[in-house]
Amino acid sequence: MAGRWKNDLNWSDVTPRAEFLNRRQLLAGVGALAVGGIAGPALAKIDAVKTNYGRGLEPNSYEDITSYCNFYEFGTGKDDPSRNAGRMKTMPWSVRIDGLVDKPGNYGIEDIVHGVTMEERIYRFRCVEAWSMVVPWVGFELADLLNRVGVQPSAKYVAFETLLRPSEMPGVGSRVLEWPYREGLRIDEAMNPLTLMATGIYGEELPNQNGAPLRLVVPWKYGFKSIKSIVRITLTDKQPPTSWNMANAREYGFYSNVNPEVDHPRWSQATERRIGGGLFSAREDTLMFNGYGDEVAGLYAGMDLRKNF
Amino acid sequence: MTLAQEINGRLRKAPAWPIYIVFTLPGLWWFYLGATGGLGAEPIKALEHAYGKFALQLLIAGLLVTPLRAYAGVNLLKFRRAIGLMAFFYVLAHLLVWLVLDVQAIDRIWADIVKRPYITVGMMGFALLLPLAVTSNDRVIRRMGGMAWRKLHRLVYPAVILGGLHYVMLVKGWQLEPLIYLAAILTILAVRIRWKQRFLPA
Ligand code: HEM
Numbered sequence: 001m002a003g004r005w006k007n008d009l010n011w012s013d014v015t016p017r018a019e020f021l022n023r024r025q026l027l028a029g030v031g032a033l034a035v036g037g038i039a040g041p042a043l044a045k046i047d048a049v050k051t052n053y054g055r056g057l058e059p060n061s062y063e064d065i066t067s068y069c070n071f072y073e074f075g076t077g078k079d080d081p082s083r084n085a086g087r088m089k090t091m092p093w094s095v096r097i098d099g100l101v102d103k104p105g106n107y108g109i110e111d112i113v114h115g116v117t118m119e120e121r122i123y124r125f126r127c128v129e130a131w132s133m134v135v136p137w138v139g140f141e142l143a144d145l146l147n148r149v150g151v152q153p154s155a156k157y158v159a160f161e162t163l164l165r166p167s168e169m170p171g172v173g174s175r176v177l178e179w180p181y182r183e184g185l186r187i188d189e190a191m192n193p194l195t196l197m198a199t200g201i202y203g204e205e206l207p208n209q210n211g212a213p214l215r216l217v218v219p220w221k222y223g224f225k226s227i228k229s230i231v232r233i234t235l236t237d238k239q240p241p242t243s244w245n246m247a248n249a250r251e252y253g254f255y256s257n258v259n260p261e262v263d264h265p266r267w268s269q270a271t272e273r274r275i276g277g278g279l280f281s282a283r284e285d286t287l288m289f290n291g292y293g294d295e296v297a298g299l300y301a302g303m304d305l306r307k308n309f
Numbered sequence: 310m311t312l313a314q315e316i317n318g319r320l321r322k323a324p325a326w327p328i329y330i331v332f333t334l335p336g337l338w339w340f341y342l343g344a345t346g347g348l349g350a351e352p353i354k355a356l357e358h359a360y361g362k363f364a365l366q367l368l369i370a371g372l373l374v375t376p377l378r379a380y381a382g383v384n385l386l387k388f389r390r391a392i393g394l395m396a397f398f399y400v401l402a403h404l405l406v407w408l409v410l411d412v413q414a415i416d417r418i419w420a421d422i423v424k425r426p427y428i429t430v431g432m433m434g435f436a437l438l439l440p441l442a443v444t445s446n447d448r449v450i451r452r453m454g455g456m457a458w459r460k461l462h463r464l465v466y467p468a469v470i471l472g473g474l475h476y477v478m479l480v481k482g483w484q485l486e487p488l489i490y491l492a493a494i495l496t497i498l499a500v501r502i503r504w505k506q507r508f509l510p511a
Contacts, residue, residue, distance in 0.1 A: 060350075068350035076484055079349060129481070131351060176482040247482050266425050266479065268417065279343045279352045283413055 043204040046118055048138045054122025060133040062202050064276045069209045070127065071228055072176050073162065073169040080171065081209035087168045088229070090213045099159075099235035102150025109213050113199060116140035120203065121196060126258045126290045128222035128244075132272045137217055138200030143191045151187070151235055158190040159183075159240035160216060161232035177243045183227035184240035184254070185218065186299075194219055194295050197230075220292040222256045253309040257300070258290035262309045313382035320385070328391035332367070336360065336402060353410045360403035365476065365490060367396035368469045372497045379504050390445050393465070397442040400435055400472075427478035434471035437464045469494050 059065075071081035074088075093109040117140055126132045146158070164180035166172050172179050189195065196217040199205060206212040211228025218225050224244050234240070244252035251265050260270045271283040289296050300308070339359045343352035348359075374389045412418055421428045441462055444450070450458050473491040480487055 064350040072482070076480070076482075078351065131354075174485055176484055263424075266427060268421070271414075273351070273353065275350045278346070279348075279356065279410065281353070 043200075043207065045204055046138050046200045048118040048120040048200070048203060051119045051121050053119075054124075054134065054136070057122050057124065057134045059122055059136045059202075060274075060276050065133060065135055065201060066207050066210060068133075068275055070129075070223065071171075071209055071211070073164075073171045073179070073181065073229075074209065075171045076176060082207075084170050085208035087170075088163070088165070088208045088212070089168060090208060090229070093213050093231075095214065095230060096232045097149050097234075098232070100152040100155035100237065101146075101235050102152065104149070107149075112145060112197075112214065113140070116144050118199070123194075123196075123217060123219035124287075124290050124292075125217075125219065125223055125226075126272060126286065128224055128252070128256065128264065128269075130264075130267055130269060130272050130286075131275055132284075132286075133275050135217075136202055137196055137198040138203060139196040139198035139217065141193055142195045142197050142216065143193065145197060145233075146190060146235075154237050155235035156187055156237045157235070157240055158185050158187060159232075159234040159236055160185075160227045160230050161234075162227055163229045163231045177247050180231075181227060181243045182241060182246075183216065183225055184242050185225075186239075187235075188299055189218070189296075192296060192299065194292060220257055220289040220296045222258060224252070225256050255300075255305075255308050257296075257305065257309075258286060259288060259305055259309065260286040261288075262306055311382070317382070317384050320387070325388050325391045328388055329395065332391075332395040333398075335363065336399065353406065357403060357406045357411055360399050360406060361476070364396050364399035364403055365469075365472050367392055367399060368465070368472060369490075369494060369497065371396060371465065372469060372494070372501070376497060376500050376504065394442060394445055397438050400438060404431075404435060427475050430471050430478060431475040434468045434475060437468035437471070441465060441468070466498055470498070 067082045068078050069081040070078065071085060074081040074084040094106045095109070095112060096106050098104040118138055119140065120136055120138050122134060122136045124132060125135050142158075160183045162181035163169075164172060185195070196219075198211070198215050198217045199213060201207075201210060206215065208229075211226075211230075214230050215228040216226050216230065225242075239254060242252075242254060244256075245254055258269075263269050269286055272286045273281060273283050287293075339348070339356055342348045343356045346352070348355035371389055371392045374385045374392070377383045377385060408418060412421060422432050423429065441464055444453065444458065444461060453461070470491075473487070473494045476487040477491050
């Protein structure tokens, strides 16, 4: 439903700007004080249209989604991001959009979310580490944004980059990955209606550890493709380098579609564990394309998914 | 009296059995936390990691006993068996969490052992520790004789190296902590070998 219904929703309209900034600063303080646990912060609400995506799925708790994260810029432990990401300043925020586009430039986050249709979509989220969640995202289709900046016909891929600000990111001191974090999609994947630019979860703006203020969500791919805290989007005619693929091409392919038949060299991808089931939770079968085959299988018709993993 | 002598004096009368109790408590506590939501959103991995990490730390502690005596004069020999056995029990608990709570399917277990190098390496470490645990009591030592027993127990060196290697292999990307563990293990073993060459007749 890209662009079908325009509203005047504006990032800074959600809460009066001054109060909004105040809250942000307060939050940083709360984050520093909160010992052991998430102190249910008062993040700004986002008005979003309910959709049928994910109807019938039971979302994970806010606590699970915001406390169990991979965001290596803030440390490699699952709880590091929720402890350390409060330091990241997400105001002001701009995204450089460049490459093969008609209207390149630095776009403020306010411009980017201005006039887009914010939707709530409940998606399955499958990590390459064989765990999964169900997340009620708030966001808009990436296609909306790309259409607004005008994709040139020669563009074949979209490349994304995460913020790299060492003073606010304790994890980038170690060279786990080559920073900044990079991801990419083929243009048809980027234009697919499932592909979301998320700005929130549970009807509120994203907490930093989940990739504030703007992140990608590609629900049929392993979670690391859904790059967080995006500061750059580049349209290109060449397949862009992507972080995990650069780190270990044998283990992490460019496509990284969820596929129960193609194992990670170090573990099976046939099953997954849904987070939130406790110490005695059973494994579940992993679904091809994470259950989104009807929507996306056509993108890969004729491709050998064992080779293009 | 030097510090080392004082420590030795104080420990002379201390029994070794409290080690079994003291080192069992954290394992029970972690399990309790895991079962009651205290280990975060994914308690199975958290418990698996806690047991694996503690097992590795105990194995390293066991390796330190001899160099501590050689270089610092502190004699903890009396406690080494308890430390070693506790290390073994944590490896066993680690393995059981993996089997029962993590992997869950019998057919997957063998597949994982042969197909996934870090599991293969961990399993080899466990296999080497098994005969050491079984022979860690006075009766067996007497029957085997000191020489044969000491020879057998050199298996702990490759076992610890395998444990450290297993840790390096299983993390995503290049992370520092497992490399530090492996480096510590290799350093301790290098020191021990040098010490042996210097002080023991071949
Ligand atoms: C000498 C024996 C072993 C030692 C010292 C050891 C130690 C460790 C350590 C330190 C970790 C990482 C903990 C962390 O990240 O905090 C780990 C993880 C793990 N170990 Fe072991 N381990 C041993 C044997 C085994 C065996 C026999 C198995 C199973 C057959 C096994 C399966 C695993 C698994 C599945 C993980 C977690 C991997 C993941 O995060 O996905 N280990 N082990």
